[in-house]
Amino acid sequence: MTTTIGVFDSGFGGLTVLRALIQRLPRARFAFLGDTARLPYGSKSRRTIARYAVQSAQFLVQEQQAEFLVIACNTASALALDAIQQAVPVPVLGVIEPGAQSARAASRTGDVLVIATDATVHSHAYAAACQALKLRALEKACPLLVPLVEEGWTAHPVTEQVIRIYLDELAAEANAQGLDPDTLVLGCTHYPLLRPLLERLATAGTRVIDSAESTAEAAARLFNDKTTLADPQPRGDPSTRTLSPHAHGWDTSSAPPTEIRCFATDSVEKFERLGSRFLGRPVGPVALIDLGG
Amino acid sequence: MTTTIGVFDSGFGGLTVLRALIQRLPRARFAFLGDTARLPYGSKSRRTIARYAVQSAQFLVQEQQAEFLVIACNTASALALDAIQQAVPVPVLGVIEPGAQSARAASRTGDVLVIATDATVHSHAYAAACQALKLRALEKACPLLVPLVEEGWTAHPVTEQVIRIYLDELAAEANAQGLDPDTLVLGCTHYPLLRPLLERLATAGTRVIDSAESTAEAAARLFNDKTTLADPQPRGDPSTRTLSPHAHGWDTSSAPPTEIRCFATDSVEKFERLGSRFLGRPVGPVALIDLGG
Structure with a gap:
């Protein structure tokens, strides 16, 4: 059986x-x-x-x-x-605990970024799981990414522009908080379809963690x-x-x-x-x- | 009372x-x-x-x-x-019958475009209501517009780009079907917040019908x-x-x-x-x- x-x-x-x-x-x-x-x-x-x-x-x-x-x-x-x-x-x-564990294994600076839906970010579940592993996490809701994936625009210029805006806002916020993030956690099961775009657009050297894989x-x-x-x-x-x-x-x-x-x-x-x-x-x-x- | x-x-x-x-x-x-x-x-x-x-x-x-x-x-x-x-x-x-009635009053060519969510388009309720009024309607689902409105990007370059893409696809489809549309029906209660952008980006002379107003x-x-x-x-x-x-x-x-x-x-x-x-x-x-x- x-x-x-x-x-x-x-x-x-x-x-x-x-x-x-x-x-x-x-x-x-x-x-x-x-x-x-x-x-x-x-x-x-x-x-x-x-x-x-x-x-x-x-x-x-x-x-x-x-x-x-x-x-x-x-x-x-x-x-x-x-x-x-x-x-x-x-x-x-x-999916959250394994994602945080992978981030812990990947990050050298101990500072990680988490992108997710509005609800996941509001729950602060990733921040809590990361904190338990002595990681500092900055979370950001990216509500346009799920509909862009569902529209099939996974390699579309509009999606690229939206991701640039979200990542720029994240970088500015990380900078304002004195963080030095080197890892980006994909905290939504739709986001793996955007992984190639995210890897290309993230700051050079950023490790992208896919919670699905973890x-x-x-x-x-x-x-x-x-x-x-x-x-x-x-x-x-x-x-x-x-x-x-x-x-x-x-x-x-x-x-x-x-x-x-x-x-x-x-x-x-x-x-x-x-x-x-x-x-x-x-x-x-x-x-x-x-x-x- | x-x-x-x-x-x-x-x-x-x-x-x-x-x-x-x-x-x-x-x-x-x-x-x-x-x-x-x-x-x-x-x-x-x-x-x-x-x-x-x-x-x-x-x-x-x-x-x-x-x-x-x-x-x-x-x-x-x-x-x-x-x-x-x-x-x-x-x-x-x-909201559908009043929207179709307003389109009937506005259109001179008798051909209208309807933008709406995926579900509304799949129901073909606007097409049926328009047909009953001797209008030919071409419907298009625009699933990114609701999340863009909810993100607050009602006058954002990304939203402008997305609307251009949707309207271009609509125009091409109308042309392929031999339609001569002069009226655009907003078949979703989120879309009135995009009316200024839609009026600016639609083909010159297009009348925009807001189902909420109708x-x-x-x-x-x-x-x-x-x-x-x-x-x-x-x-x-x-x-x-x-x-x-x-x-x-x-x-x-x-x-x-x-x-x-x-x-x-x-x-x-x-x-x-x-x-x-x-x-x-x-x-x-x-x-x-x-x-x-």
Whole structure:
């Protein structure tokens, strides 16, 4: 029986985390849930976010038999990780702590910049996680970056101009606070698609930390059951869709097939249309589920 | 007893409609509800949107004694107007029909352009309303404009560049379809804040139609009880907050005080912070209510 890893986001940005997980745990079975009926979590209160996130986590554990959960959503990680950990009997990993750990490993000056959505910045979850690791963090909300990614303008002159403005404002603020940042943390699951642009536009020598990558690395480390995940035996229920990357022309020549089941709580059209950009391979059909609300 | 007009949006963009209503019906009492816990409606299904919108409409009629409802939300107007009209015993006006009527009055060629959010465009509600009036409409989703307005970049070079791109794409598509558009309909309640930029960047001679203005005009026409709304007598419950525009330094020198009560279903911070830009005067404190979900 292959281990099922449940991956949860309020939308489909968390597919960047799933993508990084697949690269490191290619033999696991993945169940991804996007709570699209109730996104974005960013504008909602802690209590509401916790209620939604717990319902989503319970679906993955109880209905999909996930034995391990990755909260691939910065807002839910920032505001509801404790509530989820209390609600389900399996290990739960968020994206913020691994991102801060990677920043700690990368930074020489001890000063880091964090870009994220408005809600994540207001929670100051990254600042707190960084402070616990003796890092000084300067956080900045970049609310235009998610819609620019969703518009598909990941290498567009407008996006370049917007990123320049945000990074200039960050640099001025860091300077005003007497910080000497050498590391930039991508605190939103949409931002990995902007990584090439961000790496080019950031101050020379800046190390860019992708929380999605950091989280996948942390998840792989937490897994002791690597034998199962590397098991080449035929797996599980034959009715489950098996994606063979070779059949779709994606550049994953050495990757074995991975089982991915995707679920959403409402309109799956945008998820199916944009999801492949985030996952780096087709997401296939997305099943609609009802969590109430 | 002054008439209460209920105004409903999924967020706070509908405050542009409220602003236009206040200018025309300064003696009415207004109750505005932003269903912020469940926004944006745009990515949700018709059934879900109808359920949310009906709950919101019932709050305004049953709890706030609204005798007239304005659905200041393009998505809810497009997908749930019938459901709302069936659920409440008061007249209900949406934003789409008035916008199409104004376009009909403005256009000489009979060809109009509509810019709106992704959800509104996908519903083709404007195209249908225009077609019923013998107009040919070309609709385009402009998903970056709402976040640009919310970032406060209403006169920013980036916003100008984005609008140029959208309008150029629209012009090319209109040309390809053999259309000769002379009218541009703003099919989103955030867009009135971009009107100066849109008027400057649109093809010379284009008439810009603001659905918020059109809807307020239609609402004023539908009101036969104008005597009550112009009544200068002291009004209603003294515990209700009365906004005197003179006290806030807003340029409304001839406007009498208007009673506005604002409600939201979740986090009111963004509403209070950005609402005044849309309303053109302070929104004051926003009361948090629970509609479930």
